[in-house]
Amino acid sequence: MTNSFNAMVIEDVDGKPKASIKTLSLNDLPDHDVLVEISHSSLNYKDGLAISGKGRIARRLPMVGGIDLAGTVVESRSDLWKAGDRVVVNGWGLSETEWGGYSRFQRIKPEHLTRLPDAFTPEQSMAIGTAGYTAALCVNALEDWGMIEKQGREVLVTGAAGGVGSVSVALLAARGYNVTASTGRPDSHDYLSKLGASAFVDRAALSEKAGPLQKERWGGAVDSVGSTTLANVLAQTVYGGGVAACGLAGGADLPATVLPHILRNVALLGVDSVMAPANKRERAWKLLAESLDHKLLADMTTVEPMSALPRLADDILAGKTQGRVVIKIDG
Ligand SMILES: NC(=O)c1ccc[n+]([C@@H]2O[C@H](COP(=O)([O-])OP(=O)(O)OC[C@H]3O[C@@H](n4cnc5c(N)ncnc54)[C@H](OP(=O)(O)O)[C@@H]3O)[C@@H](O)[C@H]2O)c1
Known part of the structure; x- marks a missing residue:
């Protein structure tokens, strides 16, 4: 096992967080019980905020970025895990209070690891990543609420061409719902149709302030945009429908x-992925294993090296990233 490796480290430079690739050794890592060799991580909106320095994500510096990781256990002082186990971590404070996945090796608290489902390779699990696992939490929240219909009423996905949005469209369509995608990118309509969207709404139509009760249209919705968009979605949801809200890309x-x-009787269902308990995570990964088509997952994914992260961070914050980005851990 090599003792020196690359990591994307966020440091304090003149009072501001700045990210760059540094060489670390195993001795630099935190003293948690499970050492994982990481093969892949991913890019999420929150990673964009952390790497660009445009959001205060890291609560202490220096911090290794990356809210997701997939890899193999190398050493474990915990009975829960042994060398060779394939694992993923989503959230649990990675890149905020705990060193994260943009690193060849990381030491992790045993309770923060999830067994990689047999259905997925490490690369596929990071194509899903926090964004995709959050989409699954949203679909479960809507189905638990129980008031979205399989036939007839449309289910709306906002921010549809983004990470949470793309996986939500694919999951909902695979489960038989009539999915309408809201996007600001007309050139993504073909892409979203392939994922399973059957109708489109221009995101501008949802972002203008309008009345508190509008014409009822949506049987349910997954919203990753927030602000006026979420207010309008709630105002357009049918009697008894539910809206799973997980994001703030619009405010x-x-x-x-x-x-x-x-x-x-419309339900606003708040969805958090970071501190979600283990049973909710397991249900979300089960839903993904059952319902996410691997070919569609590949169609929505690009793979990039760690060195591309500064450019990718700006892209995701500007809403230019389509679908999901896997970060291949090298060096
Ligand atoms: N609650 C949680 O635990 C959790 C977990 C994961 C993500 N999130 C949040 O969910 C949101 C989406 O994350 P993501 O990783 O999917 O990001 P993403 O890939 O950048 O997707 C966000 C999408 O939102 C739309 N959008 C961007 N700016 C907008 C604006 N000003 N007004 C309206 N729509 C806008 C764009 O979709 P179109 O181009 O299709 O319009 C964009 O692709 C972020 O706010 C993130 O922090 C929360």
């Missing part, structure tokens, strides 16, 4: 009223 505010909730 963290929510200029809405209680009317859809108290007059139409």
Whole structure:
């Protein structure tokens, strides 16, 4: 086992977080019980904020970036894991309070590891990554609420061409729902049709402020945009429908009223992936294993080296990334 390897490290430079590739040794890693050799990580919106320095994601510096990782256990002081186990980590404070996945090796708390489902290779698991696993949490939240219909009513996905959006479209369509995609990129319609979207809404149509109760259209929705878009989606959801809200790509505010909730029994279902308990994670990965078509997953994925992260961080924050980006860990 090599003792020196590359990692994308975020450091304090003149009072600002700055990311660059550094050489680390095993002695630099935190003293957690499981040493993992990482083959792949991924790019998520939050990684874009952390790597570009445009969002204060790391709560202490220096910090190794990357909220996701997939790899193989090399050494374990925990009974839960042994050398050779294939594992993934999504969230659990990686890149915030815990060193993350943009590194050839990382030491991880045993309770933060999830067994890689047999259905996926490490690369596929990172093509899913936090964005895809969050999409699965959203679909489970909607189905648990129980008020989206398989036939008839449309299920809306906002931010559809992004990571959470792409996997949500593919999962919902595979499960028999009539999926409408909201996107600001008309050139992504063919891509989204292949994933299973059957109709489109221009994202501008949802981003203007409008009335608190509008014409009922959506049987359910997955929203990764927030702000006025989420307010309009709630106002257009049918009696008894549910909206799973997980993101803020359009803003963290929510200029809405209680009317859809108290007059139409509409549920606003908050979804967090970072601290989700193990049982919710297992259910999400089970749903992905059952419902996500591997060919569609490949169609929505590009693979990039760690050195491309600064460019990719700017791209994802500018809404220019389509689908999912896997980061191949090298060096
Ligand atoms: N709650 C959680 O645990 C959790 C987990 C994962 C992600 N998230 C959040 O979910 C959001 C999406 O993450 P992601 O990784 O999927 O990012 P992403 O790949 O960048 O997708 C975001 C999509 O939102 C749309 N968008 C971007 N800027 C917008 C704007 N100003 N107004 C309206 N739409 C806009 C774009 O879709 P179109 O081009 O199709 O319009 C973009 O592709 C982020 O806010 C992220 O922080 C939360």
